[in-house]
Amino acid sequence: MFASLAALVSIPGLAASPSTLQLSDLSKLTSLKEPQISPDGKWIAVIVSVPDLASNERQQEIDLVNTSTGARRALTSHRKQLSMPRWSPDGSRLAFIAEDAHSAQAQIFVLPMNGGDAVSVTSAAQGVDAYDWSPDGKQLAFIAQDEATKLEPGKKQGDAFKVDHNQFLMRAAQAPWNLWVVASQGGAAKRLTQGTGSLSTDQQDDTPTPSWRRDGQSIAFAQFPDPYWGTSFKSVIAQVAPGGSASAVLVSDQGSMDPTYAPDSDALAFLRPRGGDQNNGNAVYVAEHGAIRDVTQDLARNIQRYAWLPGGSALLLEGADGTTASLWRQPLAGKAQKLDLGDVVAHPEISVSRQGAIAFVGSTAVHPDELYLMTSATAKPRRLTDINAFVDGVALSRTTSIDWKSTDGFQEDGVLTYPAGYRDGEKYPLALVIHGGPQEASSVAFAFLPQWLAAQGIAVFQPNYRGSTNLGDAYQHAIFRDTADGPGKDVMAGLAAVERLGFVDQQRVGVSGWSYGGFMVAWLTSHYDTWKAAVAGAPLTDWVMDYTISYYQQGDIFYFGGSPWVDKYWDIWRTQSPIAYARNVKAPTLILGDVGDPDVPLVNSYEWYHALRDNGVPVEFYAYPADTHFPHDIVRTSDVYRRWEEWLARYLK
Secondary structure, eight states: OOOOGGGGGGOOOOOSSOEEOOGGGGGGOOEEEEEEEOTTSSEEEEEEEEEETTTTEEEEEEEEEETTTOOEEESOOSBOSOEEEEEOTTSSEEEEEEEOTTTOSEEEEEEETTSOOOEEOOOOTTOEEEEEEOTTSSEEEEEEEOOOOOOOTTOOOOOOOOOSSOOTTOOSOOOOEEEEEEETTOOOOEEOOOSSOBSSOTTOSSOOOOEEOTTSSOEEEEEBSSSOGGGGGGOEEEEEOTTOOOOEEEEOSTTOEEEEEOSSSSOEEEEEEGGGOTTSOEEEEEEETTEEEETTTTTOSOOOEEEEOTTSSEEEEEEEETTEEEEEEEESSSOOEEOOOTTOEEEEEEEEOTTOOEEEEEEETTEEEEEEEESSTTSOOEEOOOTTGGGGGEEOOOEEEEEEEOTTSOEEEEEEEOOTTOOTTOOEEEEEEEOOSSSOOOOSSOOHHHHHHHHTTOEEEEEOOTTOSSSOHHHHHTTTTOSSHHHHHHHHHHHHHHHTTSOEEEEEEEEEEETHHHHHHHHHHTTOSOOSEEEEESOOOOHHHHHHHSTTHHHHHHHHSSOTTSGGGHHHHHHTOGGGGGGGOOSOEEEEEETTOSSSOTHHHHHHHHHHHHTTOOEEEEEESOSSSSOOSHHHHHHHHHHHHHHHHHHHO
16 A cells, blocks of 8 residues: 655755755655646635556555645545546535546545445446536436446457558447436436537547536536547537437537536537538637627637636636646636736636636646636635645756747747856757647746756746747647648757757757657658757658548647648648658657557557668667556656757767
């Protein structure tokens, strides 16, 4: 048994002399996820997760934090697959999803807050993926995958499956996900949805949560055409009565996701790419009185998460904002007001009490995850926890924003971390660490890898490029039919801005990144001779192959406008693929990836490796026996960072 994570609050604070960041510090970092403030605002339940080197697993528990004092105690122990802590409407119980010891499937547990053990209230054969409390607290609506069709005992049958939108690593057809309802005390569950649609997909990051209307007479949910992520762009919002009836489409606009009813009205909010264009950021739409409108139109930027504020006349929004991540109060009519978070960078998961208190996890440039509370949207954030106090005894490098103008007029930005021991007048090696996505953004929030590289005397530049989510829809949309050359020029313009600061040794510049960041590494090293070293993690190198075998095939079409297999779009897919220019690469390159990666299949890396090797480029390629896009366990993650740093240090220092 691991010691209670709540005990970590006693970690000593500042040491007499700050130590240098070590790779082993990665295993000390505690992460906080899914904070949920109680209806009365007095408590916050949050998932606390710590890597355990001995088991190579993350040890998890749900902690209860007092919003007045910050006192913290563990509510659970010995639980795996923890997710979705959610308070009952009256605050007397806390539900959560965790692995059931008997079935090894994730089920809903309900914990009485006045004492007693958590009780499993579901027995879904494939486990539970998401749920919501009914307004009266008597029922839970949950989403679970159907059981796969089983072969008849003693009868020989073929096991071929139809290939359509599935990715090439799949070994069987996927069953759909459906909506069920069960009494919050437990008992037999009732299935509410039928048919060919699905309420989740095989590669969904998070299954969209169903939402009860305030009168308890209807449940809204996102519905996909089938259980494959490749068609997820065609999702709609549907509803069904908990007593049993055929479901009906509520919002037919494709791409609609994440519906949530207002607590005090029948207004329904949901996310959808602005105007239905997948190259735009997510807008928050509200359906009310028979009309649907984009209430975030004036912001014209990607909204990652939202929550209703008390009264139902405004929403709380979270999204990337330059080199930080902000919260906004968005009235249903009028302009959004940005909340004053000081130097805190907000994480996407936000929770609001009945009185309007806001709980969220945040970090700063020099401190990782902690739990924060705002007593209202106009209050300053107050830090409630000191879970990662050990970092305050570590000498971290200075991190700041930097901005520049692109060659075609975009105002752009990025994050610069100075090397440890930086002194004016000296020259230092520089490594670019390019974010993936591309619908992501680098921020000044604490990030281990840049700090780890900086601790080794290497300056780190994290550029945001067109397609990033932090500078508004026009910037995000600019990647359309320009997935490589434009972003490449953005990065090079940012590099020039860093070099103008005068401390970069221009003979010792490297480039690195993972996923779309790996794609950018492949493009930049095949188009510019600047680089003395490169690290390409899970690099997309061939758009045509990516479309053909990855799980999000249809998603790539939105970048180019049509299929790579028809005449009209034949050339653009191929001319924007780095593999077409592999013969130009000169930079010594380290390639890393996961064997079972369904996102950017490892065949991209194999192709890049052989192209570089056969052209005499110094190249090494290491693959991890994992079925993920990036290794999730602490042992492999540490190994990735070790190899990353050693390769750059070999050629830059």
